Amino acid sequence: MTILANLVTPQLEKIHSGKVRESFRIDPLHRLIVATDRISSFDNVLKTPVPGKGAVLNSLAAFWFGKTKHIIDNHFVKLIDPNISLVREAQPIKVEMIVRGYLTGSAWRGYAKGKRVFSGVTVPDGMSKNQPFPEPIVTPTTKEESDREISPKELVEEGWVQADIYEQMEAVSLKLFAFGSQFLKERGIILVDTKFEFGLIDGKPVLIDEIFTPDSSRFWAAEDYEKDAQNVEQMDKEFVRAYLMAHKKDGQYPDTLPPEIVKETTHRYRKIYELITGETLPPPEEDVQHRVYLNLLKHGLIKPGFVAFVMGSPSDLEHAKKMQKTVEDYGIYSELRVVSAHKNGERIPELLANYNLSIEPGAIIAIAGRSNGLGGALAANAAIPVINCPPFKDKIDMMVNLNSSLMMPSNTPAATVIDPKNAALAALRSLNLPWLRARFQEEIDRMKEELRHADEQLR
Ligand SMILES: Nc1ncnc2c1ncn2[C@@H]1O[C@H](COP(=O)(O)OP(=O)(O)OP(=O)(O)O)[C@@H](O)[C@H]1O
Numbered sequence: 001m002t003i004l005a006n007l008v009t010p011q012l013e014k015i016h017s018g019k020v021r022e023s024f025r026i027d028p029l030h031r032l033i034v035a036t037d038r039i040s041s042f043d044n045v046l047k048t049p050v051p052g053k054g055a056v057l058n059s060l061a062a063f064w065f066g067k068t069k070h071i072i073d074n075h076f077v078k079l080i081d082p083n084i085s086l087v088r089e090a091q092p093i094k095v096e097m098i099v100r101g102y103l104t105g106s107a108w109r110g111y112a113k114g115k116r117v118f119s120g121v122t123v124p125d126g127m128s129k130n131q132p133f134p135e136p137i138v139t140p141t142t143k144e145e146s147d148r149e150i151s152p153k154e155l156v157e158e159g160w161v162q163a164d165i166y167e168q169m170e171a172v173s174l175k176l177f178a179f180g181s182q183f184l185k186e187r188g189i190i191l192v193d194t195k196f197e198f199g200l201i202d203g204k205p206v207l208i209d210e211i212f213t214p215d216s217s218r219f220w221a222a223e224d225y226e227k228d229a230q231n232v233e234q235m236d237k238e239f240v241r242a243y244l245m246a247h248k249k250d251g252q253y254p255d256t257l258p259p260e261i262v263k264e265t266t267h268r269y270r271k272i273y274e275l276i277t278g279e280t281l282p283p284p285e286e287d288v289q290h291r292v293y294l295n296l297l298k299h300g301l302i303k304p305g306f307v308a309f310v311m312g313s314p315s316d317l318e319h320a321k322k323m324q325k326t327v328e329d330y331g332i333y334s335e336l337r338v339v340s341a342h343k344n345g346e347r348i349p350e351l352l353a354n355y356n357l358s359i360e361p362g363a364i365i366a367i368a369g370r371s372n373g374l375g376g377a378l379a380a381n382a383a384i385p386v387i388n389c390p391p392f393k394d395k396i397d398m399m400v401n402l403n404s405s406l407m408m409p410s411n412t413p414a415a416t417v418i419d420p421k422n423a424a425l426a427a428l429r430s431l432n433l434p435w436l437r438a439r440f441q442e443e444i445d446r447m448k449e450e451l452r453h454a455d456e457q458l459r
């Protein structure tokens, strides 16, 4: 797929899902931030993602983190994939440091109604829409359910941040803004306004989140601004917003974009990236999901595949653990889950949501003996292989209950393997991974050699 609308894998723990980005826990000191191709406009996530947008946003933030290190330390550790950064975990300061160079957007709307004080900053009378402020201003908001404008004094009084830390944040925000403005100006872009976030690492404020991306900043093309300052639009979203506004129906914006608008938006994001960084982007990816898979693998953040052991009851644990050992010996991720088809089968879709669209290959081993409804319920809903390995007390138990594993309704492709070791090996083979195939081939060769040797000895 050319799109990364979502990163799905059972191997990483998702700790946050925003409108556009997803965060995963790596260890207590690190997280992964994944910029997806989702796009939001008028505060709404559209149903049509924009191919390449996530890569542009994440790679651009990485670029800026490198360029601004001399001003302030930041959380960035490594680019894992164009869409993904590994960052240090910080204790986030719940304040958005908004810096504005121009009177526009929500500030302009307030100003037009007579408002002159923004987060404690008084701005001059007589300004017009999109006019630059005499000096850039910092207008912080709190980060809560709905962000709230707040003065630095109140931020400290309400306990959002310590006074000395806030002073550093404000000074740094202005320095960053000046740096970004100058850098972009040389490339024909006006940095209109932007937002920074800070967090504490070892008690010191560092820059976190993202920096100078089209999602955290407003960019105007200097050329457009000179032509018509009052009607200039954001370089990245102009196109999308114009389409949405032109197709508003019954007071509602559309929630999808037609292919030609998506294509043009991709093109615009890519152009912004190239304009800012001076680097040429490789042609759009054919299979982003696969690239992400290989990059996560390369950095040791995931194993090449997974096998999920789904048990009908916790009493099946011993049976599952025998197989789990084999799976792990082959370097494959495994997880143990309990869900009963008969008792809480409603949880099956939720369980499969993490498997069906995962970036890595996976398989399920269903473990339920007497009246096995689990394998069937899983197989009917799973997009990955399901293998029944029912546990039996003895041969009689097996003869009585085996049919419930063997006889499946139509379109319920569960296979059944009785021996636990064989079931684990069948699941591993079903992953069809090149690394595992090579290893199995070696094992097959060895087995043949041993048989040949045994035969020779006895002849
Ligand atoms: N290094 C870090 N350590 C801890 N938290 C971080 C770090 N970097 C970013 N964050 C936090 O992670 C979250 C990223 O969220 P994201 O921007 O994806 O969604 P959101 O801010 O909740 O919502 P929205 O989609 O509206 O922006 C933010 O709350 C941000 O403060």
Ligand SMILES: [Mg+2]
Binding pocket: 018
């Ligand atoms: Mg955010």
